[in-house]
Amino acid sequence: MVKHEHDHPMLQQALIWAAAAVEPAAEVLAVKRLEGGVSSLVYEILLQLGEAQRAVVLRLFNNEDWLRDEPELARHEARSLRMAAKFASVPTPEVIAFDEHGSVSGIPAVLMSRLAGEVVLAPPSMSRWLDHMGCALAAIHQAEADPGEMPWTYFRYCDGSKLDTSAWSSCPEQWQAAAAIVTQPEPAGPSCFIHRDYHPTNILWEQDQVSGVVDWVNGCIGPAGVDVGHCRVNLVMLHGLEAADEFLAAYCRHAGDAFAYDPYWDLVSLIDFAFWEPEVYGGWTALGVTGLTRDLMIERLDDYLLQLLRMKMEGG
Known part of the structure; x- marks a missing residue:
């Protein structure tokens, strides 16, 4: 052997x-x-x-x-x-x-x-990368999957009522406000087949096209906003708020009337990341990403939180 x-x-x-x-x-x-x-x-x-x-x-x-x-x-x-x-x-x-x-x-x-392609985390065209990423996710959610064939359904990883970010965040009170929002009843909406761990490290590319989506161990039936939110918080940490917002816009274009955005699911996904002190994801550094620091991760998560709270207050 x-x-x-x-x-x-x-x-x-x-x-x-x-x-x-x-x-x-x-x-x-x-x-x-x-x-x-x-x-x-x-x-x-x-x-x-x-x-x-x-x-x-x-x-x-x-x-x-x-x-x-x-x-x-x-x-x-x-x-x-x-x-x-x-x-x-x-x-x-x-x-x-x-x-x-x-x-x-x-x-x-x-x-x-083995699918063709490789993970791309520093694309030559950020807008094209985000657009194709949004298109691929919309295609997954448009699958007419029979829930009877998928016995796994969405569940939350963390209990928002137990969140405490005081050890690292510059705005722990705002995190508590977010926790209060996500412990309220979930917004009504349709469920679909979701990847549940959709983010750049699980997407393969070949010649500037998505050549595959991998790592399906968390696939289940659940709200599309969970996939969108999980990818957005990864993008915030990797590239900043602008990239996450551009991805959301791209996903909404490709999903059309099938998707109604609610910051609630972004807050749920964000809080999943806030239960542990932020750090640079090891999968990114293993793939050659440099320039990210713990302090930058904290700053980006705090900024994203404040943006989402503003959107929620404005009725977005």
């Missing part, structure tokens, strides 16, 4: 499982850890299949806390990927195999096809 630098105790067993799932006689030629993800281990595997070669992607769920809370992660991602492939008009990986409990692979795992 091939040697590699990113070893995991169960990786060799998982590689044997993955190769056999593609073809019983497949041989592993190379293994490369894919950067950007921080909650699981993701590898690109190059396989020899007779005279041909094929690249596939293997995700290993090694986060014990996450597995304890959601033991069906591998099955969840496999179902989400199949839903996306069936209903959404955006390129997504094809499920090859999954082992929910790691009974054969040694660790919960999903094996999928």
Whole structure:
């Protein structure tokens, strides 16, 4: 079996499982850890299949806390990927195999096809990048997915009533005002198939076009505003308020009458990030992003909060 630098105790067993799932006689030629993800281990595997070669992607769920809370992660991602492939008009990986409990692979795992493209975090044209990102998300939400085929539904990660930003924010009272808003009843609106972790690190590009959306382990039925809000807070931290606003405008153009914007969901998504002291996301630095600091993350989150509160007060 091939040697590699990113070893995991169960990786060799998982590689044997993955190769056999593609073809019983497949041989592993190379293994490369894919950067950007921080909650699981993701590898690109190059396989020899007779005279041909094929690249596939293997995700290993090694986060014990996450597995304890959601033991069906591998099955969840496999179902989400199949839903996306069936209903959404955006390129997504094809499920090859999954082992929910790691009974054969040694660790919960999903094996999928390798999409062309790469993550782009510093685009040559910011406006084009944001427009295509908004278009791809609108396409996901327009999928006529049958909720009966997707048993997972949206739930909140954090309880806003327990928020305390006094250790790091320059405006903790305003954060408490935001917490009071998100503990009120949710706005009425339709549910749809959502990615639930839509942000730039999970989008692949080729020749300035979106070539794929990956990391579907959190896919579920829920409000479109959750996906929009999650991407916006990531954009705020990565590029600032203007980028987040331009993305929202692009998404609204492509979604049309199917989407009614409410800052409520932006506040919900923002508060998810505020339960821990802000820091620069490791997935960005692993992909070569420089120039971001903890202080800048705090400043951008505080500024975004104040903007959203103003919008909410104005009835936006």
